[in-house]
Amino acid sequence: MKLERNDVKLTTLTTKGGCGCKIGPADLSQVLRTLPPAPFDENLLVGLETSDDAGVYKLTDDLAIVQTLDFFTPIVDDPYDFGQIAATNAISDVYAMGGKPMTALNIVAFPISKLDKGILTEILRGAADKLKEAGVTLVGGHSIDDQEPKFGLSVTGIVHPDHVKSNAGARPGDRLILTKPIGVGIYTTSLKHGALSEEEIRQVTAVMTMLNKTAAEVMAPYEVHATTDVTGFGLLGHATEMAKASDVGIRIDYEKVPVLPRTRELAEAGRIPGGTKNNYAHVEEEILFSEQMDQIDRYILCDAVTSGGLLISVSSDKAEDLLNDLRKNGVDAHMIGEITAENRKKIQVI
Structure with missing residues (x-):
């Protein structure tokens, strides 16, 4: 099944000039540096300071949660594959932090009156199959009717506080x-x-x-x-x-x-x-x-x-x-x- 209905492909349904990619690092850093610093919390093990892949928050001496979120517009012309890609991409941040992904929430924006509902079904099915492969439980989500299709997930994982991997520990000689x-x-x-x-x-x-x-x-x-x-x-x-x-x-x-x-x-x-x-x-x-x-x-x-x-x-x-x-x-x-x-x-x- 291709991401197309009435000769329209979802990969072309972004707004003029839009690409579905992340806000550029220069623009993003300019926005973030104008915000006041977050209140200090000794249990926040990884936050915004190091531009890491996910946040890590300690719950107990033996347990911390890893939290991340990612979504984007379609980049392939098969809805099932798009769902799989979005899920794989979102889960990856937890792996990068040394964590084990546990649960996920779907994030859906879809032109429900413009495109066949079966396309959305296939996107969600692709994501569900990839979550199953990763051993991640889908616990819910949120959807809006939007002119641009977008899909992604918020993923929560677990990690021992002493075993967190971040981008801040590289050593000369590695x-x-x-x-x-x-x-x-x-x-x-x-x-x-x-x-x-x-x-x-x-x-x-x-x-x-x-x-x-x-x-x-x-x-x-x-x-x-x-x-x-x-x-x-x-x-x-x-x-x-x-x-x-x-x-x-x-x-x-x-x-x-x-x-x-x-x-x-x-x-x-x-x-x-x-x-x-x-x-x-x-x-x-x-x-x-x-x-x-x-x-x-x-x-x-x-x-x-x-x-x-x-x-x-x-x-x-x-x-x-x-x-x-x-x-x-x-x-x-x-x-x-x-x-x-x-x-x-x-x-x-x-």
Whole structure:
């Protein structure tokens, strides 16, 4: 079943200029810094300060909750797949914090009088199946009648307060592992313009619907110092947040970063989303690019990802073991760089 009725695709039903992507990091930081600081609460283990993936609040000495929320407009033309992608993306933040996702609430905006109700049924069915795969219980939700279809979830997980993973613990000498390829934003933009083959659509959909559950479970016993998932702010955007929160430098080897096939070709054809360009504009002053890299290379590293992989900072003496363990368990993991004491709060791309 395709996301289309009367020759209209949901991927084209965003408002003029809208893309369904996150508000850009520059605009968002400008808004947030005008707000008064929240009252101090000693039980808030992870809040706004480090731009982390989710909030973590301690309930007891042995239990904390992880809370996150994410939603967006359709990025594929199959409602079932869209529901799966939205669920996978929302759940990922809990995995990135070292938590176990437990419950979820659906968030629905849908033009109920314009589009077939069966489309919404398929979106919700896709999300429900992905929640089942993750072992997450759906406990309710909220819906509104809107001109633009949007869907996502609020997810709550649990974690031991002593085992919280954040983006603030990376240490010089750590190695960096990435568990999914980038280029997703360029691919989904190309899909909207009819520039992908059916096989390429299946390929990018498979990336976006793969839970980070296995990666999180495999990394749990290792000496992992920091994690984040790579989503709307792109690889370099989220890496920059890690560098700043941890007060370290990061060196990334561009040739080792996994990228979806034909990403560069599509980018050269102009299929670069506005969110990707916004990401680049926000971080370009923080990045020390190799002179051999052209503008397309730089955009690719800043590509706005939906439902990306985990970026893991792990002790160097355990990095190869973790990489091999991830691969043995079916995770497409790659060693892409290291944490350094030089160039603190900046990224060097070699």
